[in-house]
Amino acid sequence: MNLSKKGLSISPSSTLAIDAKAKKMKAEGLDVIGFGAGEPDFDTPEHIKKAAIAAIEGGFTKYTPASGILDLKKAICDKFKQDNGLDYTPAQIVVSNGAKHSLVNTFQAICNPGDEVIIPAPYWVSYPEMVKMADAVPVFVPTTEESGFKFTAEQIKAALTPKTKAIIINSPSNPTGMIYSQAELAEIADLAVAHGLFIVSDEIYEKLIYDGYKHVSIASINDKIKQQTIIVNGVSKTYAMTGWRIGYTASSPEIAKIMSNMQSHATSNPNSIAQKAALAAISGDQGIVATMVAAFIERRNYMVKKINSIPGLSCVTPNGAFYVMMNISQLIGSEVAGRKINGSDDFADVLLEKVQVALVPGSGFGIDSHVRLSYATSLENITKGLERIEALLKK
Numbered sequence: 001m002n003l004s005k006k007g008l009s010i011s012p013s014s015t016l017a018i019d020a021k022a023k024k025m026k027a028e029g030l031d032v033i034g035f036g037a038g039e040p041d042f043d044t045p046e047h048i049k050k051a052a053i054a055a056i057e058g059g060f061t062k063y064t065p066a067s068g069i070l071d072l073k074k075a076i077c078d079k080f081k082q083d084n085g086l087d088y089t090p091a092q093i094v095v096s097n098g099a100k101h102s103l104v105n106t107f108q109a110i111c112n113p114g115d116e117v118i119i120p121a122p123y124w125v126s127y128p129e130m131v132k133m134a135d136a137v138p139v140f141v142p143t144t145e146e147s148g149f150k151f152t153a154e155q156i157k158a159a160l161t162p163k164t165k166a167i168i169i170n171s172p173s174n175p176t177g178m179i180y181s182q183a184e185l186a187e188i189a190d191l192a193v194a195h196g197l198f199i200v201s202d203e204i205y206e207k208l209i210y211d212g213y214k215h216v217s218i219a220s221i222n223d224k225i226k227q228q229t230i231i232v233n234g235v236s237k238t239y240a241m242t243g244w245r246i247g248y249t250a251s252s253p254e255i256a257k258i259m260s261n262m263q264s265h266a267t268s269n270p271n272s273i274a275q276k277a278a279l280a281a282i283s284g285d286q287g288i289v290a291t292m293v294a295a296f297i298e299r300r301n302y303m304v305k306k307i308n309s310i311p312g313l314s315c316v317t318p319n320g321a322f323y324v325m326m327n328i329s330q331l332i333g334s335e336v337a338g339r340k341i342n343g344s345d346d347f348a349d350v351l352l353e354k355v356q357v358a359l360v361p362g363s364g365f366g367i368d369s370h371v372r373l374s375y376a377t378s379l380e381n382i383t384k385g386l387e388r389i390e391a392l393l394k395k
């Protein structure tokens with residue numbers, strides 16, 4: 001039977017696939033060290049769980065407005081004002097089933113067939129597929145370690161065509177952990193305003209930021225760029241709530257209306273109980289953020305130092321999120337444990353097979369010379385996993 005060409009062209013998420021494989025091996029009793037996780041290894045704070053339990057017990061278990069409950073939208077507006085200096089009204093907020101869903105809604109709302117969306121590479125695995133799902137075309141702009149994995153307004157300019165519709169900014173970035181400065185964002189904003197381009201600003205790692213760096217939302221640069229920006233954020237990473245599935249966007253009321261209409265047919269509304277939990281997360285005690293940041297800094301510092309001490313491997317220091325991009329280019333073309341390493345997939349395979357270490361090949365992020373390690377796992381696991389990698393490479 002003839003299936004959807006578009007559907008068939010969509011690849012599965014490589015990060016979720018690695019994580020699932022590692023979890024399965026663990027369940028089978030193998031001593032797997034997983035560096036694949038895209039989720040904090042902390043538990044959702046108690047006050048958030050209690051808000052969800054109260055929602056269930058209070059009967060808050062029915063359909064809600066498609067784009068989310070007013071209380072939560074108001075709390076999100078307060079968050080934007082307080083954290084980002086941005087004024088939004090509830091009519092500009094759409095609450096969805098995770099930031100992933102918010103991003104899918106965004107591309108569906110702004111793209112027409114053949115529109116081009118500029119994506120800096122390395123990129124988060126889902127962006128190209130989400131763009132394709134909206135019948136648009138991903139256009140990659142490569143970045144390097146030397147440029148801090150950042151693209152410049154100059155590079156974006158060179159990639160523009162009459163079909164360019166939007167630029168994705170993901171700061172702090174998954175997978176590189178890099179952060180754009182106010183000055184860098186201002187240049188990109190000027191370019192986007194001059195050419196009438198949307199900015200899709202994925203700020204999901206906003207609070208996981210280290211070394212005195214500050215998060216700047218590109219929408220806060222000036223009013224013009226704010227009109228053209230769709231901010232995507234959510235509670236998954238900041239509050240260790242990946243399973244609850246709540247994300248949100250802030251945009252012009254017109255875009256919010258389109259997304260809300262689409263969502264009303266696709267999913268009705270985000271889960272009512274999770275919305276109450278997200279409300280408690282955003283408006284309640286923020287203690288978990290400092291706890292996670294302190295742990296992530298300690299783990300990152302160890303990981304970066306250790307990787308750079310292993311012959312054949314290196315990495316630059318990420319300043320946000322919870323990932324390290326490990327450079328394996330020195331190993332490409334050589335043999336590890338009797339296997340020729342042609343790229344990041346081979347390297348990830350050998351590690352999983354020979355020493356039960358799971359990490360994500362860079363091929364899925366558009367950079368085959370690197371692999372991604374998450375440090376959202378205990379220092380003990382990180383130490384053990386890197387020692388296994390070191391011992392294998394020594395052989």
Ligand SMILES: Cc1ncc(COP(=O)(O)O)c(C=O)c1O
Nearest residue numbers: 038098099100124174234236247
């Ligand atoms: C860059 C980026 N954006 C969005 C998301 C989606 O987060 P959520 O769990 O809210 O769907 C992720 C999750 O891995 C991510 O890394």
